[in-house]
Amino acid sequence: MKxxxxxxxxxxxxxxxxxxxxxxxxxxxxxxxxTIVSLNKINIQDWNQAADELVADMLTSGVLDRAPELPALxxxxxxxxxxxxxxxxxxxxxxVRVALNQSGKVVTTTTMGYGGNVEDPMAQxxxxxxxxxxxxxxxxRLPYYTLSGLLLEDRAKSGNTNQVTYTFQMSxxxxxxxxxxxxxxxxxxxxxxxxxxxx
Amino acid sequence: MKISPIAFFAIAALSxxxxxxxSVNNVExxxxxxxxxxxxxxxxxxxxxxxxxxxxxxxxxATVSGDMLKIQATLQNTSLRAxxxxxxxxxxxxxxxxxxxxxxxxxxxxMQSGEVRAISGIGPSPQIRDFRLKIQETKxxxx
Numbered sequence: 098m099k100x101x102x103x104x105x106x107x108x109x110x111x112x113x114x115x116x117x118x119x120x121x122x123x124x125x126x127x128x129x130x131x132t133i134v135s136l137n138k139i140n141i142q143d144w145n146q147a148a149d150e151l152v153a154d155m156l157t158s159g160v161l162d163r164a165p166e167l168p169a170l171x172x173x174x175x176x177x178x179x180x181x182x183x184x185x186x187x188x189x190x191x192x193v194r195v196a197l198n199q200s201g202k203v204v205t206t207t208t209m210g211y212g213g214n215v216e217d218p219m220a221q222x223x224x225x226x227x228x229x230x231x232x233x234x235x236x237x238r239l240p241y242y243t244l245s246g247l248l249l250e251d252r253a254k255s256g257n258t259n260q261v262t263y264t265f266q267m268s269x270x271x272x273x274x275x276x277x278x279x280x281x282x283x284x285x286x287x288x289x290x291x292x293x294x295x296x
Numbered sequence: 297m298k299i300s301p302i303a304f305f306a307i308a309a310l311s312x313x314x315x316x317x318x319s320v321n322n323v324e325x326x327x328x329x330x331x332x333x334x335x336x337x338x339x340x341x342x343x344x345x346x347x348x349x350x351x352x353x354x355x356x357x358a359t360v361s362g363d364m365l366k367i368q369a370t371l372q373n374t375s376l377r378a379x380x381x382x383x384x385x386x387x388x389x390x391x392x393x394x395x396x397x398x399x400x401x402x403x404x405x406x407m408q409s410g411e412v413r414a415i416s417g418i419g420p421s422p423q424i425r426d427f428r429l430k431i432q433e434t435k436x437x438x439x
Contacts, residue, residue: 128401130382130434142401149399153418156361192399199397199420200364296382296404296434 135292136259138182139248142296143285147265148192150283152200160269160279161202164241168204171197172240174211174270180250180263189265190244206240242278243270262286319376319409332356335367346433349375353412355429363422369429370414373407380406380434385417388426395420404434 125131132142155161161169173194176186197203207217208224215221228235249264262284269279335355341347353370360366365387373379384402387395397420407413419427 128384130402130432145399145401146403149397149401149403152399153416156364156418157366159361162362195398196420199395200361201422202361 131295133292133294134287134289134296136261136287136289137292139180139184139188139263139285141188143263144188144192146285147263147283148189148196151265151267151281152193152196154281154283155197155269155279156200156202158279161197161200163278164202166241168198168202169241170206170238171203171242171244171269172206172209172211172272174243174245176246176248178248180248182250184248186246186248189246189248193244193267203242209240240272243272244268245270257290258288259290260286260288320411322410322412332368333358343433346381346431349373349379350381350407350431350433352431360418365419365424365427366416367419367427367429368414368416370412371407371431372412373409376409378406378408380404381431382434383415383429383431386428386430387417387419387424388428389421389423390425395424 127141128145130142132140134140134142161167171194173190176190178184178186194203194205198205208215208221210216224235224237244267246265246267249266251262251264253260263286265283265285267281268277270277332354333356335357337352337355339347339352351372351374353372355367355369358366358368367385369383371381382402382404385400387397387400389395400417400420403415405413405415417427417429
């Protein structure tokens with residue numbers, strides 16, 4: 098009996114320290130640290146971190162307070178993805194938009210978009226119908242700012258170790274003069290031999 | 297040449313210890329010109345080991361973009377090796393309710409031995425009055 102006691106304690110300790118590791122599908126916090134870290138794509142935590150840092154940078158710059166009318170109206174322009182992975186840039190822009198909206202400094206138009214691609218075509222149609230029904234030309238508020246950006250990727254390899262850097266560049270331009278009144282760049286670098294769970 | 301097992305383990309331990317053991321020398325102005333607004337904080341320590349190795353030197357606040365609360369914590373890695381920590385700010389409105397933000401998530405920062413570094417966060421709305429800063433050590437990755 099005495100012989101088995103230390104052995105049992107070791108097994109118990111191992112079980113305790115192993116935590117709740119399981120191979121079965123389960124829910125995790127998307128803002129937590131149990132998410133997968135990939136070397137071949139931009140992960141959810143990368144979008145979160147880039148958006149958080151870009152918004153913090155924009156708010157700290159104080160540029161949003163210089164708009165003549167608050168909240169200022171902003172339209173989302175082109176966000177170019179030059180990385181090798183297929184990525185929906187809305188993963189970045191929506192987070193930035195929501196954060197700016199929560200700050201009370203900026204609201205975003207959904208009836209104007211780059212290349213005529215509007216986010217909410219029904220709202221646009223209803224506005225046109227309203228103009229037609231009233232018989233008067235409605236005053237359209239034009240965006241004071243446009244938000245544009247670029248996603249870049251840089252890869253390096255040493256032996257079996259891979260390194261990938263994703264660069265998130267963003268500019269805020271005043272539409273009246275086309276001047277980029279705020280610009281920022283955030284980089285996220287990941288290094289490793291293979292993707293891992295948790296960080 | 298014959299090496300005793302004790303000497304072998306001593307050399308191995310020393311080699312292992314010296315990996316990633318380069319510390320950072322910090323130089324700053326003797327009489328700082330900045331006048332930060334320090335926040336009186338209370339700390340709930342559940343990981344005493346981390347608290348000993350990673351000291352929170354100060355926490356100060358500022359108002360950015362007119363009415364947004366910005367909090368900055370200055371940390372120092374007082375241990376003998378580099379450490380990676382993760383941290384997260386949580387934000388509390390004037391009515392005591394926590395406010396979520398889509399981009400507010402855990403972040404990591406790697407600090408060399410002796411390094412002093414500031415981490416900061418901005419409250420998601422002008423209604424934010426208080427904050428909670430969570431700090432945890434991450435799993436170490438040695439390539």
